Amino acid sequence: MCGHLKSITFELNLIKRIMATLTDLSSQKLIDYEERYGAHNYHPLPVVLSKGEGVFVWDLEGKKYYDFLSAYSAVNQGHCHPRIVQTTKDQAGELTLTSRAFYNDKLGVYEKYITEYFGFDKVLPMNSGAEAVETAIKICRKWGYEKKGIPNGAAKIIVCGHNFHGRTVTIISFSSDPDARGHFGPYTPGFISIPYNDVSALSEILENDGADIAGFLVEPIQGEAGVFVPDDGFIPACADLCRKHNVLFIADEIQTGLARTGSLLAVCGDCTCDNKCEQQDTYTRPDILILGKALSGGAYPVSAVLANEHIMEVIKPGQHGSTFGGNPMACAIAMTALEILHDERLTQNARKLGKVFRHRMQTLADKHELISLVRGKGLLNAIVINDSPDSSTAWDICVEMSKNGLLAKPTHGNIIRFAPPLVITEEQIHECCDIIEKVIKEF
Numbered sequence: 238m239c240g241h242l243k244s245i246t247f248e249l250n251l252i253k254r255i256m257a258t259l260t261d262l263s264s265q266k267l268i269d270y271e272e273r274y275g276a277h278n279y280h281p282l283p284v285v286l287s288k289g290e291g292v293f294v295w296d297l298e299g300k301k302y303y304d305f306l307s308a309y310s311a312v313n314q315g316h317c318h319p320r321i322v323q324t325t326k327d328q329a330g331e332l333t334l335t336s337r338a339f340y341n342d343k344l345g346v347y348e349k350y351i352t353e354y355f356g357f358d359k360v361l362p363m364n365s366g367a368e369a370v371e372t373a374i375k376i377c378r379k380w381g382y383e384k385k386g387i388p389n390g391a392a393k394i395i396v397c398g399h400n401f402h403g404r405t406v407t408i409i410s411f412s413s414d415p416d417a418r419g420h421f422g423p424y425t426p427g428f429i430s431i432p433y434n435d436v437s438a439l440s441e442i443l444e445n446d447g448a449d450i451a452g453f454l455v456e457p458i459q460g461e462a463g464v465f466v467p468d469d470g471f472i473p474a475c476a477d478l479c480r481k482h483n484v485l486f487i488a489d490e491i492q493t494g495l496a497r498t499g500s501l502l503a504v505c506g507d508c509t510c511d512n513k514c515e516q517q518d519t520y521t522r523p524d525i526l527i528l529g530k531a532l533s534g535g536a537y538p539v540s541a542v543l544a545n546e547h548i549m550e551v552i553k554p555g556q557h558g559s560t561f562g563g564n565p566m567a568c569a570i571a572m573t574a575l576e577i578l579h580d581e582r583l584t585q586n587a588r589k590l591g592k593v594f595r596h597r598m599q600t601l602a603d604k605h606e607l608i609s610l611v612r613g614k615g616l617l618n619a620i621v622i623n624d625s626p627d628s629s630t631a632w633d634i635c636v637e638m639s640k641n642g643l644l645a646k647p648t649h650g651n652i653i654r655f656a657p658p659l660v661i662t663e664e665q666i667h668e669c670c671d672i673i674e675k676v677i678k679e680f
């Protein structure tokens with residue numbers, strides 16, 4: 238009896254302690270910590286998330302949300318996909334990092350897998366997206382000197398206005414966003430910016446300056462800029478012009494790739510095959526393909542640069558690398574993440590549900606002046622709020638949507654991007670459209 242009481246008392250104390258910890262680390266406290274101890278390089282919505290599963294995330298208080306950002310399309314496979322979790326656990330107990338000073342038993346298998354999956358000869362593995370873009374730029378410049386015969390130091394790469402390719406000094410050197418660029422100079426030279434979705438601008442520059450131009454770097458849909466979808470013919474026309482002028486066509490598919498836009502890659506246009514491309518001659522094949530984000534399903538930073546041998550061979554031992562690039566964890570996780578895209582037919586799901594989503598949003602926009610435009614492809618979509626980019630309307634709408642159980646983030650002031658994990662079902666898409674509709678109607 239006495240022992241029984243003791244154990245009850247013990248358990249009560251334990252519960253009290255847990256409760257104290259819980260209340261101590263309230264959401265507000267954690268937000269305060271970030272405010273107090275973290276650099277203020279982000280401006281998050283005021284929710285503190287502590288769990289994720291599939292299309293859902295939960296905050297510290299246990300409130301459940303649909304995630305309509307998917308970590309900027311890194312969690313296409315859904316949060317904590319059980320197969321990715323299992324691979325991560327298994328590999329973490331075997332071997333995590335050897336560096337490239339030695340071979341490891343996962344890298345070669347992964348390289349064979351990913352090159353066959355996308356139909357390229359070679360891959361160069363990196364970690365973050367920005368690193369992969371830097372890698373592509375380096376390969377492109379070196380190819381320009383050694384293969385195209387551009388005089389050393391003169392190589393130029395064409396980029397597009399309103400691009401987003403990452404945050405390194407070289408990458409922000411060709412950004413047109415004053416926040417991304419301001420006071421980070423001196424800037425890396427060697428880039429020419431043309432307007433996005435403007436084939437004649439590209440054509441003109443290649444005609445006039447083509448001899449010194451090594452590459453054209455482009456997002457097939459501009460994600461961070463607010464989901465700008467170019468005209469249908471834009472990407473194939475650019476690829477043709479590049480081929481004509483012996484200029485490398487470099488596609489940054491870090492956000493648009495891996496099923497997000499309803500095809501395996503956004504450059505595949507309307508093709509629905511979901512791996513081991515069989516139409517490599519008909520779709521717009523980039524000379525260099527850059528992948529990141531969903532390549533790990535959000536479990537680990539994994540990025541990759543793919544190219545054929547005649548391009549990749551310009552990089553020789555000692556000329557480029559990364560301590561973590563190609564580590565066994567990354568390789569194992571990326572293979573599982575790519576298998577899931579195929580096994581769960583996420584390309585097809587994104588394509589089908591994207592149409593459902595845009596149709597519902599367009600119907601809403603037709604009835605409400607607050608939405609001036611709906612655009613996107615697959616499950617990468619955005620609505621433009623009919624208010625100045627300096628207004629807080631889009632932010633306020635996002636805060637209100639979060640209270641109603643849906644997380645999305647405004648970009649460029651008055652644009653709201655909607656990009657749920659691709660494992661979402663049709664029923665869930667409708668439920669989410671109901672939430673968005675309710676919030677918009679109340680505004």
Ligand SMILES: *Cc1c(COP(=O)(O)O)cnc(C)c1O
Nearest residue numbers: 365366367401402403489491492
């Ligand atoms: C996110 C993103 C990057 C940068 O990736 P990080 O992993 O954040 O360095 C580059 N290009 C595009 C198109 C992106 O969306």
